[in-house]
Amino acid sequence: MFVRTDAEGNIQSIDESEIVSSIYTSYFVNKIPFEPFFFMKSDSEKSQILVNIGVVLFIGAIIYFLLLLRGIYAPPVFILIYLFVIAYMVIDFIVWRKTGIRMIFLNSEGMHIYSGKNEKEEFIPYLSMTEINLHKKGARKVMNILLGGSADRVVPGVTLFSGKRKRITNDAFNDKKFERVIELLATRWGKRDNENSKGI
Structure with missing residues (x-):
């Protein structure tokens, strides 16, 4: 099910045929000069749960070996730290x-x-995007779409x-599709000023 919020803040359901119609208009009517549309769907909730369980087990193993290496392993300490990790992953989900x-x-x-x-809808026009900031935190890829603000790197590794x-983020998405979204978004965003000057 897809939903959107109208001008008065009311939630309305969207039929999938409406999305298909938008795709048809973009490609066959407006003749978009680049890949006309792109869908990227996240993994199912079941997949997310399995991923989180895998992360919890992996982090638990790392904590266990780190405590052993430092010679400070004690069951109460391990359990306490591990409970914090589990709580964090549960809240994250x-x-x-x-x-x-x-x-x-x-x-x-x-x-x-x-x-x-x-699946509440939010629409962000290309013209409202002032900057697209990309960075990585380990395996996590993060894309920040700035809508009027700015990104300032005060010190290396820290962006305000x-x-x-x-x-x-790419947490719940296929990496290749996430990269494709970044590529298409950057392409379209880069063309926005020229197209706007032509009245498009």
Whole structure:
């Protein structure tokens, strides 16, 4: 099920045929000069749970061996640290289930983002994007779409953001598709000023 919020803040359901119609208009009517649309759907909740369990087990093994190497292993210490890790992953899943991005749809006008269990729609026009900031934290890839603000690197490895932004990570997405979204978004965003000057 897909939903959107109207001008008055009311939630409305969207039929999938409406999305297909938008795709048809983008490609066959407007003749978009680049890949006309792109869907990226997140993994299922079951997949997310399995991934989180895998992460918990992996981190648990690392903590165990680190404590052994330092000669400070004690069951109470290990259990306490491990409980913090489990609590963090549980909270992370609950937050993702409630507000996490489930699907991204790029078309000629901008980026449609569907979030949460009800897949509530948020639309970000290309013209409202002032900067696209990319960085990695280990295996996690993070894309920050700035909407009027700026990114300032005060010290190496630390970036401070000002103003409104949309943060998207690859946590629940296929890496290749996530890279494709970045590529298409950067291509379309880079063309926005020229197209706007032509009245597009």
